[in-house]
Amino acid sequence: MGLIIETERLSRSFGDRLAVDGLALAIAPGEIFGLLGPNGAGKTTTIRMLATLLPPSGGAARVCGFDVVGAAGEVRKRIGYVMQQVSPMGYYMLTGREKTEIEAALYHVPRRQVKARAGEVLDLVGLSEDADRLVQEYSGGMQKRLDLACGLLHRPELLILDEPTLGLDVPSRHRMWDHIRSLCDQGMTVLLATNYMDEADRLCDRLTIIDHGREVVSGTPAELKEATGAPSLDDVFLRHTGHALREEAE
Amino acid sequence: MMWSQEVLALSRRWLLILLRERLNLLFSVLQPAVWLVFFAGALGGAMDPRAVGTDDYIAFAVPGIIAFTVVGNGVTAAMPLLFDKETGYLDKLLSMPIRRSSLIVSRFVFQVGMNSAQVVVILLVALVLGVRPASGPLGVLAILVATALLTLALTAAAMALACAVPSHGTFFAITGFASLPLLFMSNAFVPLSAMPGWMETVARANPLTYAIEAMRLLVLDGWSGGVPLSLGALVVASALLLAVGSWQFARQTSERIA
Numbered sequence: 288m289g290l291i292i293e294t295e296r297l298s299r300s301f302g303d304r305l306a307v308d309g310l311a312l313a314i315a316p317g318e319i320f321g322l323l324g325p326n327g328a329g330k331t332t333t334i335r336m337l338a339t340l341l342p343p344s345g346g347a348a349r350v351c352g353f354d355v356v357g358a359a360g361e362v363r364k365r366i367g368y369v370m371q372q373v374s375p376m377g378y379y380m381l382t383g384r385e386k387t388e389i390e391a392a393l394y395h396v397p398r399r400q401v402k403a404r405a406g407e408v409l410d411l412v413g414l415s416e417d418a419d420r421l422v423q424e425y426s427g428g429m430q431k432r433l434d435l436a437c438g439l440l441h442r443p444e445l446l447i448l449d450e451p452t453l454g455l456d457v458p459s460r461h462r463m464w465d466h467i468r469s470l471c472d473q474g475m476t477v478l479l480a481t482n483y484m485d486e487a488d489r490l491c492d493r494l495t496i497i498d499h500g501r502e503v504v505s506g507t508p509a510e511l512k513e514a515t516g517a518p519s520l521d522d523v524f525l526r527h528t529g530h531a532l533r534e535e536a537e
Numbered sequence: 538m539m540w541s542q543e544v545l546a547l548s549r550r551w552l553l554i555l556l557r558e559r560l561n562l563l564f565s566v567l568q569p570a571v572w573l574v575f576f577a578g579a580l581g582g583a584m585d586p587r588a589v590g591t592d593d594y595i596a597f598a599v600p601g602i603i604a605f606t607v608v609g610n611g612v613t614a615a616m617p618l619l620f621d622k623e624t625g626y627l628d629k630l631l632s633m634p635i636r637r638s639s640l641i642v643s644r645f646v647f648q649v650g651m652n653s654a655q656v657v658v659i660l661l662v663a664l665v666l667g668v669r670p671a672s673g674p675l676g677v678l679a680i681l682v683a684t685a686l687l688t689l690a691l692t693a694a695a696m697a698l699a700c701a702v703p704s705h706g707t708f709f710a711i712t713g714f715a716s717l718p719l720l721f722m723s724n725a726f727v728p729l730s731a732m733p734g735w736m737e738t739v740a741r742a743n744p745l746t747y748a749i750e751a752m753r754l755l756v757l758d759g760w761s762g763g764v765p766l767s768l769g770a771l772v773v774a775s776a777l778l779l780a781v782g783s784w785q786f787a788r789q790t791s792e793r794i795a
Contacts, residue, residue: 339632340628361577363634364634368629376620376626377617377626381557385553389546392542392543393543393546393547393630395539488683512703524571
């Protein structure tokens with residue numbers, strides 16, 4: 288089977304500002320692949336291009352074998368995208384089950400299977416008991432799990448998670464990690480953008496650190512720590528990006 | 538098949554939210570009836586029957602109240618798009634394998650249903666006040682068709698504005714400024730013949746005028762040649778505003794892949 292994500296010299300600029308600069312990614316089926324970088328490094332812009340929301344300014348990207356521009360519709364059928372932060376305002380008056388059923392229909396789950404599939408994914412993320420409560424009553428962690436459940440409705444080949452544990456407390460983060468691991472055990476490929484090095488260390492098979500839109504270093508967490516002699520991924524990150532030093536200088 | 542599933546799913550979202558906001562639903566249904574009773578009732582005594590062409594001002598005002606309701610609902614029709622844009626949920630929807638048109642069409646479907654329900658309430662209240670449409674039950678259906686066309690036109694215009702403005706503050710500033718002049722620069726509450734010349738010219742370019750004209754003929758005079766003529770003009774205006782709305786929505790999503 289070919290690569291799930293393959294990019295060549297992928298670039299995106301906004302006016303004069305180059306947000307992503309010649310990025311080359313190669314992600315195999317079944318991997319949890321981490322995209323790491325400081326705030327503003329280009330993670331979300333990269334993800335938005337891979338999720339077919341933003342056309343690249345240069346280079347090319349193929350997801351599940353399809354070009355993100357030329358065959359965007361085919362890509363959308365095969366990916367689940369869990370965004371960094373979506374305010375629940377647009378559906379806060381719906382229950383978790385209603386939101387999930389509506390999104391199941393939008394993902395073209397056959398009409399007769401919508402209820403059953405919504406129940407399955409809610410069960411998968413541990414929200415069955417709270418499925419009939421309004422989303423406005425959910426905690427931040429429950430809302431993130433609901434977003435994850437909705438991203439799984441159409442059994443995507445690739446799950447794109449943009450900062451899935453941002454703002455969550457420790458038990459909620461661990462719970463989310465368990466869900467991500469179990470999805471990977473079932474053969475799903477996961478692209479995980481995160482700011483948390485411990486999260487990447489625990490979950491990712493391989494990762495790329497980017498800064499200023501460019502690849503800085505790639506490898507498995509163990510390889511990166513070994514190559515730099517750093518005790519943790521935090522230290523690898525700081526050594527390669529010099530981010531802490533830059534912030535101090537600023 | 539998939540398209541209808543998308544439209545129904547999105548319409549279900551609007552309907553569930555509306556049914557949960559019961560006070561909103563109650564006041565939305567009651568407001569036009571209150572306008573008809575108090576506004577038309579109060580102004581009726583001050584109107585010269587020779588100017589409005591009838592001594593039944595409530596019957597004269599029914600189409601105006603319907604248009605007023607559709608104008609107000611046009612603003613609220615665009616709010617979900619506005620907030621989905623600002624909260625990021627629009628991006629989530631656009632990452633799904635759905636047709637872009639479903640997002641717009643679902644709102645039209647919901648809004649036509651909502652406006653039709655309100656029109657039925659207005660006509661029932663008018664009936665209690667002694668107004669019987671001269672065109673009979675088929676005329677009521679034609680009034681609902683005119684309402685649907687006007688809904689299409691105004692919802693498209695409001696959605697075009699929602700796409701074009703940078704924030705909801707600007708949207709509400711513009712719609713707040715434009716709503717009443719749009720209404721008063723039409724034949725909603727006074728006939729065109731009673732207006733100053735310049736105002737009559739502006740009113741003739743206002744799609745509301747044609748919807749109101751068709752409905753007024755149906756309520757006061759029955760079926761006549763003026764009904765299809767006015768409905769035809771309304772169809773043209775709706776098509777134009779729909780084209781503008783589609784163009785603005787395409788612009789809104791042009792930074793995204795089609």
